[in-house]
Amino acid sequence: MIHWREGTVCEVTTTWPGVHQTRVELTAPLPGREDGDRVISAIAYTDIVGTPAAGNRVLVNVSALARRLGTGGFGLIVALPENxxxxxPPQPGHMVKDRYAPLQTMVLGVDDQESEHHAAIRDTASLSGLPVVVADLHSALPAILAGIRVTAPEARVAYVMTDGAALPLPFSRSVAELRERGWLAATISVGQAYGGDYEAVTIHSALLAAAEVARADVVIVSQGPGNLGTGTPYGFTGMMVADHLNAAAFLGGLPIAVARMSNADARGRHYGISHHTLTAVGKAANPGCLVPLPDLTQLSDEEVTAAIGADGADPRAVIETVDSQLPELARHDVAWVDPRGLLGELQQVPVRLSTMGRGLSEDPVSFIAAAAAGTCAAGRLA
Structure with missing residues (x-):
């Protein structure tokens, strides 16, 4: 199940909060690449395994590299045996994350009996209409924030990272940068995921923590990087979007579903409104969610050309497809959002916009749709 390798750290190439990225020379080549370069890129989660330095011997999980998986492209440093x-130090908290895996870690949960916030989480019964924006893909996060800032630039936004994909929140360089820039007020990691400003057992307690502890005006919920799909109707990690929307509604919040959209995905099932959204939101989520969709007819030739260039992918190309898909969202409340100005705002996002390897100019409707959800959420603030 795991491809193990030993190696030596050549250098630390870059760092961000909680992560050191390194170059490691392996003692044995990757499987099937006996004549290949033995130097790989590998990351270490410093809170878990410590801080690597040049010359350190390391144990590395190279399974993703061995299988040539796209997400990450890193080896994972599992231990620094000699360092x-x-x-x-002794500290409160008995919440175990990544439970019964070799690198399980113990943290203080916001809902833990030993937490100073325990009473607030225990005694809070409602989100009182708090907008909860739920996305399938982690890549939607910066675009949602851009949309929020168009209408409510001072809004406090909390990000809840669920455990459908990456478990360590520090893996997301986007979150680290957005946190540093002040675009995010707080982060909360849920379930087996860990590494947020706050830790929570369930999506329910995380949402309550966002409201009562982080004092958020808007909450964004998504899995971390590394979405998994199988080509089967329900075998994709984005199905948990339904659970998160249902939790928001159950707690008295305003559930807002981000439509996963694309005008460039070559896979027909993701063109227009993705089948992931049509399944998780259209079929599995309880009726009555708010589903913002960008009214792409409002975009002018001049705005599209200025934002993505004359040779870019025109986001209006999907209009007929989207119109034909609307009946599949009939159980919910579709809110049409004027997208004019959003392309310009998206160009100002301080992190790289990328979804499934495509940037803003290659798949603009993907990011416009996420930004439209943020704009819609901000418009619901008192």
């Missing part, structure tokens, strides 16, 4: 970190 183990010191034991953590």
């Amino acid at each position: 183990l970190p010191a034991d953590p």
Whole structure:
């Protein structure tokens, strides 16, 4: 199940909060590449395995590289056998994340009995209409924030990262940068995911923490990087979008579903409104969610050309397809959002916009749709 390799750190190439990215020379080549370069890129989660330095011997999980998987493209440093970190000091908390896996870690949960916030989470019964924006893909996060800032630039936004994909929140460089820039007020990691400003057992307690502890005006919920799909109707991690929308509604929040859209995905099932949204939101989520959709007819030739260039992919190309898909969202409340100005705002996002390997100019409707959801959420603030 795991491809193991030993190696030596050549250098630390870059760092961001909680992560050191390194170049590691392996003692044995990757499977099937006996004549290939043995130097790989590998990341270490410093809170878990310690801080690597040049010359350190390391144990590395290279399974993703061995299988040539696209997400990440890294080896994962599992241990620094000769440079183990010191034991953590005594501290409260008994919430175990990544439970019963070799790198399980213990944290203080916001809903833990030992937490100063325990009473607030225990005694809060409602989100009182708090907008909860739920996305399938992690890549939607910066675009949603851009949309929020168009209408409510001072809004406090909390990000809840669920455990459908990456478990360590520090893996997301986008979140680190958005947090540093002040675009995010707080982060909360849920379930087996860990590494947020706050930790929570369930999506329900995470949403309550966003409201009562982080004092968020808007909450964004998505899995971390690394969406998984199987080509079967329900075998994709985005199905949990339905659970998150249902949780928001159950707690008295305003459930807002981000439509996963594309005008460039070569796979027909993702063109227009993705079948992931039509399934998770259209079929599995309880009726009555708010589904913002960009009114792409409002975009002018001049705006499209200025934002994505004359040779870019015109986001209006999907209009007829989207119109034909609307009946599949009939159980919910579709809100049409004027997208004029959003392309310009998306160009100002401080992190790289990329979804399934495509940027803003290659698949603009993907990011316009996410930004439209953010604009819609901000418009519901008192």
